[in-house]
Amino acid sequence: MNLWDRLQETVQAIRKEVPEAPQVGVILGTGLGGLGEKIQAARPIPYETIPHFTRSTVEGHKGQLVFGRIGQKRVVVMEGRFHFYEGYTAAEVTYPVRVMRALGAQVLIASNAAGGMNPAFAAGDLMVIADQINLMGVNPLIGPNDERLGVRFPDMSAPYDEKLIRLSERIAAEASIRLHRGVYVAVAGPNLETRAEYRFLRGIGADAVGMSTVPEVLAAVHGGMRVMGVSCITDLCIPETLKAASLEEILKVAGEAEPKLTHLVSKVIERL
Numbered sequence: 001m002n003l004w005d006r007l008q009e010t011v012q013a014i015r016k017e018v019p020e021a022p023q024v025g026v027i028l029g030t031g032l033g034g035l036g037e038k039i040q041a042a043r044p045i046p047y048e049t050i051p052h053f054t055r056s057t058v059e060g061h062k063g064q065l066v067f068g069r070i071g072q073k074r075v076v077v078m079e080g081r082f083h084f085y086e087g088y089t090a091a092e093v094t095y096p097v098r099v100m101r102a103l104g105a106q107v108l109i110a111s112n113a114a115g116g117m118n119p120a121f122a123a124g125d126l127m128v129i130a131d132q133i134n135l136m137g138v139n140p141l142i143g144p145n146d147e148r149l150g151v152r153f154p155d156m157s158a159p160y161d162e163k164l165i166r167l168s169e170r171i172a173a174e175a176s177i178r179l180h181r182g183v184y185v186a187v188a189g190p191n192l193e194t195r196a197e198y199r200f201l202r203g204i205g206a207d208a209v210g211m212s213t214v215p216e217v218l219a220a221v222h223g224g225m226r227v228m229g230v231s232c233i234t235d236l237c238i239p240e241t242l243k244a245a246s247l248e249e250i251l252k253v254a255g256e257a258e259p260k261l262t263h264l265v266s267k268v269i270e271r272l
């Protein structure tokens with residue numbers, strides 16, 4: 001069955017449970033799940049009960065779509081995203097975004113944990129993504145193109161919506177949240193980068209590096225969504241002073257910064 005037909009079946013099944021179309025789709029990044037608690041009248045649907053939906057093959061990974069409201073906006077929030085490094089294909093990683101779009105969401109907000117390469121950044125800072133570089137080695141748009149989903153050669157002159165960037169900057173300023181604006185580069189992972197790779201990635205113009213978001217944003221832009229991305233800078237990746245990274249430390253910093261991200265994203269949604 002082709003992608004379009006699978007999407008129709010997925011959408012039909014979800015609409016039986018939640019008839020109202022969501023306006024905004026949100027993807028919560030590693031250690032950044034707190035927004036889930038802000039959803040009013042929350043209606044969770046586990047991934048494994050949704051026809052054709054990408055399944056968690058990773059042991060102990062739970063995932064669900066949560067429908068509900070933030071302020072006056074109807075949202076659908078992905079709790080648990082799929083990463084290329086886990087073994088999912090680019091098509092599987094981006095299927096949930098296709099579903100959000102097919103359900104009616106016009107806006108995608110994606111968050112992630114990322115390594116900061118800009119020396120002006122500090123661990124725990126947030127960065128609104130102004131542009132991206134795809135170094136993952138895959139692209140979810142490869143293959144036959146279905147014109148009903150988007151054009152063959154989607155424009156990428158402005159993948160991240162400038163109005164949403166400005167709105168996030170206003171909200172951050174009002175709440176005294178440090179918010180940088182920068183370029184996010186995606187690599188496949190799962191290893192963290194070498195010093196030589198950080199030097200290279202900084203040299204090609206990236207401010208933060210991570211292992212997600214870019215495929216989902218490519219699918220969202222292909223589908224005509226307005227996109228906002230926010231990185232939580234969990235560790236500094238400066239080649240000259242690089243120390244051994246610890247996943248524990250990365251998750252700890254993400255957890256500490258998470259309330260800022262939740263505030264920022266929920267206010268952006270309310271004021272869209």
Ligand code: HPA
Binds near residue numbers: 114115
């Ligand atoms: N690379 C380096 N540091 C990180 C990453 C990454 O992909 N994600 C979070 N911290």
